[in-house]
Amino acid sequence: MQKSSGIGGQAVLEGIMMRNGDRYSVAVRKADHTIEVKEDCCKSICPFPGVMKVPILRGVVSFVDSMVIGVSSLMWSAEYAAGDEEDEQAGKAEKTEKDKAKEEKEWNLIMGATVAFSLLFSIGLFFFLPYLLASLLRKAAISEIGISVCEALIRVLIFMAYMFLISRMKDIQTVFAYHGAEHKCINCVENGWDLTVENVLKASRRHKRCGTSFLLFVIMVSVIASIFLGMLGIRSPLMRLLSRLLLIPVVAGLSYEILRTAGSSDNKAICALSKPGLALQGLVTREPDAEMVEVAIAAVEKVFDWRAWQGK
Numbered sequence: 001m002q003k004s005s006g007i008g009g010q011a012v013l014e015g016i017m018m019r020n021g022d023r024y025s026v027a028v029r030k031a032d033h034t035i036e037v038k039e040d041c042c043k044s045i046c047p048f049p050g051v052m053k054v055p056i057l058r059g060v061v062s063f064v065d066s067m068v069i070g071v072s073s074l075m076w077s078a079e080y081a082a083g084d085e086e087d088e089q090a091g092k093a094e095k096t097e098k099d100k101a102k103e104e105k106e107w108n109l110i111m112g113a114t115v116a117f118s119l120l121f122s123i124g125l126f127f128f129l130p131y132l133l134a135s136l137l138r139k140a141a142i143s144e145i146g147i148s149v150c151e152a153l154i155r156v157l158i159f160m161a162y163m164f165l166i167s168r169m170k171d172i173q174t175v176f177a178y179h180g181a182e183h184k185c186i187n188c189v190e191n192g193w194d195l196t197v198e199n200v201l202k203a204s205r206r207h208k209r210c211g212t213s214f215l216l217f218v219i220m221v222s223v224i225a226s227i228f229l230g231m232l233g234i235r236s237p238l239m240r241l242l243s244r245l246l247l248i249p250v251v252a253g254l255s256y257e258i259l260r261t262a263g264s265s266d267n268k269a270i271c272a273l274s275k276p277g278l279a280l281q282g283l284v285t286r287e288p289d290a291e292m293v294e295v296a297i298a299a300v301e302k303v304f305d306w307r308a309w310q311g312k
Contacts (some may be wrong), residue, residue, distance in 0.1 A: 004264045005190050007304050008209055009296075010070050011179035012077035018182070018299040019069065025302035026073045027295045028080045035298050036080060042069060059256025060249045064115075066211070071114050125162070127222065127244055130155040135237075148230025152223035159219045163212075167283040180205035181288035181296040183281070189306045200293045205285045206278045209263035213277025217255035225251055 009018040015028030019042065027037045044052075044065050052058045134151035142150075166172065187203040188195055225247050234240050262274045288296070300306065 003190055004209070005186065005304070005306075005309060007186060007189070007300065009182040009186070009299065010066075010073065010211065011175045011182055012074045013175065014080065014178075014295075015077050016178050016182050016296045016299045017070065017073035017077075018185075018296075018303055020303040023303045024069055024073070025299045026076055027299035027302070028077045029291060029295050030080050033291075035295055037298050037302050038076060039302050055257055056250065056253030059253035059260075062256055063252050064119075067115050067118060068111065071111055071118070075111065075114075123245075123248060126155060126159060126219070127248060128241070130158060130226075131241070131244055143230075144233050145227070145230040148226045151230075152226045155222060155226070156219060159215070163280065163283055173286060176284055177286040177288045178292055178295070180285035181292045183207040183210065183285060184288065184293065185296040185300050189300070189304075189309070192310055194312075195297055195300065195306050197290050197293045197297070200297065201288075201290070205287065206281045208274050208278070209259060210277065210281055212281050212284050213262070213274065214255055214259045216277045216280055217258045218251055221251045221254050221258070222247075 007018060007020045009016055011017075012026060012028065014030075015026060017024060017026045022042045023039065024042055025037055025039045027035055030036055042065065044061060045068065046052075046061045046065075051061055130151045133154050134147050137147050137150055167176070181200070183205045184200045184203040185195065186207055186209075187205075188200045191203060193199040193203070226244075229240070229243055229247070232243075234243060258273070262270050265271075
């Protein structure tokens, strides 16, 4: 079985974010073709480290933490993608401590608002919209279980349509190629190969611990949860909505545990469960070029000693 390194990442604009434990790095390819790398510590939203040992709860915390780091990395990479970083750095040198404190506060507010909006949008699109559409079937005197099954099917259709439409966007193809470079780097390390451009290009662009697989597990678990709620026969519209809202953290937590197990297991049943997610990654990853791989390697080496991990 391929040993899990525990590192993970995300594609950003013209680059890649890589995370290893409580550290993460972001590497981007600038307009002059040089690579800029940033390293920082991961600050969890939860002040109690013990929570990360509790199943389900650790999944909820990890999901939100990943969103915060992901949004922060994406916003940082956007500065370089816009090509105005040199001017911005020159301006920063003239800022006072008061200006810097104000700027940091504004940055945190923008990032918090972005994360909150992303969460609300996802919940609305993948949880409440299917519920509202399926609720229209009550006029046809369909049973609660039947409505819940329709809700589950609508959720799957919305998710698949969303993923397909995203994959067709021309502007995001470069991001998908960097996503492929991220997976290839991790697979290269976990295969025991030296982290070189040549070896990375030979590695697979599909990986069991991908966030896309996590999203698919969320949909799968939510489908089961919807059918379960239908079997309860809840009559009150308010209680039906509230029950779905309360189940969201449970669904996210369970999905995290499944992904965590899938990433470190060669059990046949677990591998079979991972196959749909691996297949779906064909839509959201592309084959990277050598320059993209160089960026991915720079991000990995900033936070992960792959030679020591491989025992070299």
